[in-house]
Amino acid sequence: ILNVEQSPQSLHVQEGDSTNFxxxxxxxxxxxxxxxxxxxxxxxxALFVMTLNGDEKKKGRISATLNTKEGYSYLxxxxxxxxDSATYLCAFINTGxxxxxxxxxxxxxxxxx
Amino acid sequence: xxxxxQHPSWVICKSGTSVKIECRxxxxxxxxxxxxxxxxxxxxxxxxxxxxxxxxxYEQGVEKDxxxxxHASLTLSTLTVTSAHPEDSSFYICSxxxxxxxxEQFFGPGTRLTVL
Numbered sequence: 043i044l045n046v047e048q049s050p051q052s053l054h055v056q057e058g059d060s061t062n063f064x065x066x067x068x069x070x071x072x073x074x075x076x077x078x079x080x081x082x083x084x085x086x087x088a089l090f091v092m093t094l095n096g097d098e099k100k101k102g103r104i105s106a107t108l109n110t111k112e113g114y115s116y117l118x119x120x121x122x123x124x125x126d127s128a129t130y131l132c133a134f135i136n137t138g139x140x141x142x143x144x145x146x147x148x149x150x151x152x153x154x155x
Numbered sequence: 156x157x158x159x160x161q162h163p164s165w166v167i168c169k170s171g172t173s174v175k176i177e178c179r180x181x182x183x184x185x186x187x188x189x190x191x192x193x194x195x196x197x198x199x200x201x202x203x204x205x206x207x208x209x210x211x212x213y214e215q216g217v218e219k220d221x222x223x224x225x226h227a228s229l230t231l232s233t234l235t236v237t238s239a240h241p242e243d244s245s246f247y248i249c250s251x252x253x254x255x256x257x258x259e260q261f262f263g264p265g266t267r268l269t270v271l
Contacts, residue, residue: 046198074258085159086248086262131199141187141258145198 044068046134048146055122055153062118063149065132069113076143077106077117078131086131089117122153158182159251161263168239169271176234176266178249184229185251189260190222193246205232239270 046067055061067075074093080086090099095110103120119126129150133143158181168174178188187206191199203224205211211224221243223235232251236243248265252258 076259078262083264085264086250088259088261091259133199135258141189141252141260142201142204143189143199143258143260144201147196147198 044134044136044144046132046144046146048130048132048149050149051147052150053152055151057123057153057155059122059153060118060120061122061151062116063130063151065115065117065134065146067113067115067132067134067144068136069111071136071138072110072113073135073137073139075108075110075115076133076135077115078133079128080131080148081128089130117149119151122151124153124155127151127153157253157261159185159249159261159263161249161266163266164264165267165269167269167271170240171238174236174239174268176236176247176249176268178232178234178251178263180230180251180253180261183251183253183261185232185253186229187252188226188232189250189252190224190232190234191248191250193248193265199248202234236268239268241270244268244270 077089078086090106092108097108105118108115129148131148133145160179162177190202193199202217203211203213205226207229213219226232250260250262
């Protein structure tokens with residue numbers, strides 16, 4: 043059983059704050075790490091697909107880094123806005139399991155005015 | 156692009172009945188579709204993987220006779236929960252991949268099943 047953990051479980055920040063959360067995963071047999079953003083009553087939306095150690099990806103105010111040797115990825119949100127409120131999921135793929143995603147339980151972010 | 160729909164979005168049924176959930180890729184052909192379930196405060200757990208025209212591959216602990224998956228075309232997969240019982244109440248969500256997407260999965264909005 044692959045262990046993918048996310049922390050914190052939930053986070054409450056004010057508009058304008060920058061924040062970050064962590065996804066940890068097995069450091070062996072790494073293939074890819076995905077980040078998804080899941081708003082209530084909507085479909086999870088892919089943010090990043092990360093494949094190489096040291097990868098840094100950015101989409102607007104959101105960015106992510108990847109360390110496959112130590113088994114963690116950080117997601118950063120700069121200047122949080124209320125529309126960033128969602129659950130952020132990471133999902134791990136290891137070699138030999140094709141496209142099978144193993145998800146963490148997510149970090150629930152709430153941004154208030 | 157890459158929109159996946161799921162129907163119904165919620166369903167309530169009596170114990171012993173069967174429920175069918177549809178997953179459609181609306182604007183692309185899906186090479187593979189996946190079915191997940193999520194219990195409260197837990198992560199999405201993969202139930203099965205299906206490719207068009209072939210039998211689904213079920214994860215360990217998932218009963219294939221209980222959760223029937225049909226993937227008749229490149230845009231449609233169905234999950235039938237047969238003889239549903241209250242313990243089958245859960246959130247079911249599908250996803251699909253397309254060619255050359257580096258395993259990126261496109262998710263439907265999910266179906267909330269409540270079995271009375």
